[in-house]
Amino acid sequence: MSKKSINRIHSAAVPLNIENIDTDQIIPARFLKATSREGFGKNLFRDWRYHNDNENHPKDDFVLNNPKFNGKILVAGKNFGCGSSREHAAWAIKDHGFDAVVSSFFADIFKNNALNNFLLPVQVSEAFMERIFDAIDHDPAIEISINLEEQTISLPHSGESEKFEINSYKKTCLLNGYDDIDYLLDMRSDIENFEKTLVS
Amino acid sequence: MGKTLFEKIWDKHVVRQIEGGPSVLFIDKHFIHEVTSPQAFKGLAKRGLPVFRPERVVATADHNVPTLNQHLPIKDELSRIQVDELKRNCHDFNIELYGLGHPFQGIVHVIGPELGLTQPGMTIVCGDSHTSTHGAFGAIAFGIGTSEVEMALATQCLLQTRPKLMRINVDGILNKGVVSKDIILYIISQISASGATGYFVEYAGSAIRSLSMEARMTICNMSIEMGARGGMIAPDDITFDYINGRLFAPKGEEWDKSLKYWRTLYSDADAKFDKEIFIKAEDIEPMITYGTNPGMGVGVTGKIPAENDIDEKEKQSFLKSLNYMGLEAGSRIKGRKVDYVFIGSCTNSRIEDLRMVASFVKGKKKADDVEVWIVPGSKQVEKQAIEEGIDKVFQEAGFVLRQPGCSACLGMNEDKIPAGKYCISTSNRNFEGRQGPNARTFLASPLTAALAAITGEVADVREYL
Numbered sequence: 315m316s317k318k319s320i321n322r323i324h325s326a327a328v329p330l331n332i333e334n335i336d337t338d339q340i341i342p343a344r345f346l347k348a349t350s351r352e353g354f355g356k357n358l359f360r361d362w363r364y365h366n367d368n369e370n371h372p373k374d375d376f377v378l379n380n381p382k383f384n385g386k387i388l389v390a391g392k393n394f395g396c397g398s399s400r401e402h403a404a405w406a407i408k409d410h411g412f413d414a415v416v417s418s419f420f421a422d423i424f425k426n427n428a429l430n431n432f433l434l435p436v437q438v439s440e441a442f443m444e445r446i447f448d449a450i451d452h453d454p455a456i457e458i459s460i461n462l463e464e465q466t467i468s469l470p471h472s473g474e475s476e477k478f479e480i481n482s483y484k485k486t487c488l489l490n491g492y493d494d495i496d497y498l499l500d501m502r503s504d505i506e507n508f509e510k511t512l513v514s
Numbered sequence: 515m516g517k518t519l520f521e522k523i524w525d526k527h528v529v530r531q532i533e534g535g536p537s538v539l540f541i542d543k544h545f546i547h548e549v550t551s552p553q554a555f556k557g558l559a560k561r562g563l564p565v566f567r568p569e570r571v572v573a574t575a576d577h578n579v580p581t582l583n584q585h586l587p588i589k590d591e592l593s594r595i596q597v598d599e600l601k602r603n604c605h606d607f608n609i610e611l612y613g614l615g616h617p618f619q620g621i622v623h624v625i626g627p628e629l630g631l632t633q634p635g636m637t638i639v640c641g642d643s644h645t646s647t648h649g650a651f652g653a654i655a656f657g658i659g660t661s662e663v664e665m666a667l668a669t670q671c672l673l674q675t676r677p678k679l680m681r682i683n684v685d686g687i688l689n690k691g692v693v694s695k696d697i698i699l700y701i702i703s704q705i706s707a708s709g710a711t712g713y714f715v716e717y718a719g720s721a722i723r724s725l726s727m728e729a730r731m732t733i734c735n736m737s738i739e740m741g742a743r744g745g746m747i748a749p750d751d752i753t754f755d756y757i758n759g760r761l762f763a764p765k766g767e768e769w770d771k772s773l774k775y776w777r778t779l780y781s782d783a784d785a786k787f788d789k790e791i792f793i794k795a796e797d798i799e800p801m802i803t804y805g806t807n808p809g810m811g812v813g814v815t816g817k818i819p820a821e822n823d824i825d826e827k828e829k830q831s832f833l834k835s836l837n838y839m840g841l842e843a844g845s846r847i848k849g850r851k852v853d854y855v856f857i858g859s860c861t862n863s864r865i866e867d868l869r870m871v872a873s874f875v876k877g878k879k880k881a882d883d884v885e886v887w888i889v890p891g892s893k894q895v896e897k898q899a900i901e902e903g904i905d906k907v908f909q910e911a912g913f914v915l916r917q918p919g920c921s922a923c924l925g926m927n928e929d930k931i932p933a934g935k936y937c938i939s940t941s942n943r944n945f946e947g948r949q950g951p952n953a954r955t956f957l958a959s960p961l962t963a964a965l966a967a968i969t970g971e972v973a974d975v976r977e978y979l
Contacts, residue, residue: 331829331830334809336945338946338947339945342925343924343925344926346549346926347578347592347596349556349596349599351553351660361946361947361951361952383587393707396707397643397644397943398943399550399642399645399657400550401661402660404659419690419708420707420711421659421741422677422711422743426662427659427660430661430662431661438728440827444737445689481535481675482532482534483532484531494665495557495664495665498665498671498673499668501530501669501671502566502669504529505540505566505670506863507669508540509670510695
């Protein structure tokens with residue numbers, strides 16, 4: 315999967331107003347048998363997307379099957395990404411073409427996995443999330459603007475905007491396309507020195 | 515000011531604190547399995563890196579393995595490739611593998627403690643959210659994604675933001691028929707599936723202290739089901755007695771030295787927690803879940819909440835969940851027919867769980883239209899069950915004792931619950947499709963599951979003790 319830096323995302327959004335969406339829904343376990351990071355997008359939300367596991371029988375009422383909804387931003391109900399630690403969930407969302415997930419609350423492991431894959435988790439207040447859902451409900455093509463540098467998410471049509479949190483280290487990584495592993499590899503001699511101090 | 519148990523261990527493992535960012539945390543023990551490691555090894559190979567400290571890494575195959583005829587080649591091609599790739603990676607990168615056929619093979623969170631690899635004061639990670647299990651020994655143990663598996667393999671360190679700290683105190687005496695699985699299902703039902711997100715939990719109180727190590731592991735195992743980064747219990751004599759003499763436990767002088775250190779691992783009286791919860795053991799009933807997240811649980815005699823009792827904003831998710839389960843708001847779960855009984859998983863597949871089930875079902879027979887799978891957590895548990903004659907009890911009851919693996923907990927290997935069927939399960943998740951596409955899960959204790967196997971329906975174990 316190509317990794318790249320993130321700064322501004324300006325796009326329509328796909329609404330999934332369901333709470334506690336767990337990683338088994340995002341990518342069911344039976345699709346975790348691959349040994350590479352690619353190609354998980356086609357099975358994103360597999361069991362919500364198709365009848366009887368059949369790609370020829372899409373569930374018409376599911377948002378990913380509705381041509382009205384498009385874009386690089388997924389907006390989902392609170393506690394998104396709970397459950398299993400499978401990074402395949404972040405890979406599937408990214409592979410499907412999303413660059414950001416907006417929710418009022420993210421599960422911890424999912425948030426780390428998303429950040430490690432340059433998929434931006436944007437945590438907003440419940441009130442702002444409701445505003446986003448309402449706006450999309452009113453006009454599915456409505457665009458949302460995310461600015462990582464400024465740490466803002468806004469609805470340009472109405473001018474509503476909210477700040478979101480991200481730690482400054484992670485922000486620098488995302489803006490510049492750095493990986494955590496590069497940082498850690500760079501401090502190997504510090505780690506070796508630290509090991510000498512370990513008692514047990 | 516005093517320190518919490520968590521802080522004592524965390525502070526000791528911080529290699530560097532990044533300003534305005536995470537800590538670089540040294541990892542003592544790294545468990546790996548076939549599903550979340552192949553991409554990490556590929557990453558290492560791409561960078562031309564070795565595994566930094568292979569002696570700190572231990573591997574097993576559990577998620578993808580069949581639980582019948584393990585001596586035969588794995589039928590599913592993709593599963594076989596993944597298990598073979600683990601074998602090759604462990605060979606190439608010099609990592610100890612307890613793979614299929616090895617006498618130590620089993621579910622990663624069962625074998626770590628059982629071999630004495632899991633010890634108090636350690637930082638432990640694994641590419642699996644139920645790594646929190648190892649916290650029962652007074653360790654900081656948590657699940658990670660594959661990018662982090664790669665980091666831990668490459669540097670034995672991870673970048674982690676220090677979580678907030680919560681203490682959950684359970685005091686008092688447990689009611690008859692209530693076991694540790696009921697405690698954790700009760701806690702999650704009280705604080706919800708996201709109630710501990712952002713926190714690391716310490717379980718304390720007299721009811722927790724009275725539990726065996728197996729029972730403590732069941733509680734810590736499900737910490738993730740309320741969103742917690744992990745869960746832990748201060749080690750005590752019960753912990754030390756469990757570890758003493760195990761294969762990889764410290765021996766002789768090393769044991770004495772370790773024990774001295776381990777005895778310092780508790781939260782000081784004046785330590786501060788960001789949140790504290792108090793629960794009375796007497797309030798806990800045998801529990802059962804009715805929905806599609808582990809927070810949707812009630813006492814076995816209770817009712818599913820009525821639609822009017824649900825917050826407007828949560829109603830859509832609530833109704834979607836009940837629709838999936840084929841249950842009505844406001845109805846009772848007791849008396850509901852079950853089709854399958856699954857006793858296993860990293861939550862409840864240890865020897866104590868199997869003994870509990872065996873002593874309850876001895877001399878009884880399963881209901882005719884119920885299929886019962888007992889899946890031991892490891893080869894050692896399986897061996898012990900056979901040595902104790904527990905296998906005979908199961909056989910006479912009409913239960914099938916299978917071979918070790920994650921089995922029907924996650925709908926990945928051959929063991930799946932058919933669409934539309936109800937399974938009472940001792941595992942940890944009742945998510946949609948978790949046990950197979952459109953399978954319906956009731957989470958419960960081994961005791962409540964064993965009773966359902968006999969009666970063919972969800973019943974109250976207190977009426978049978």
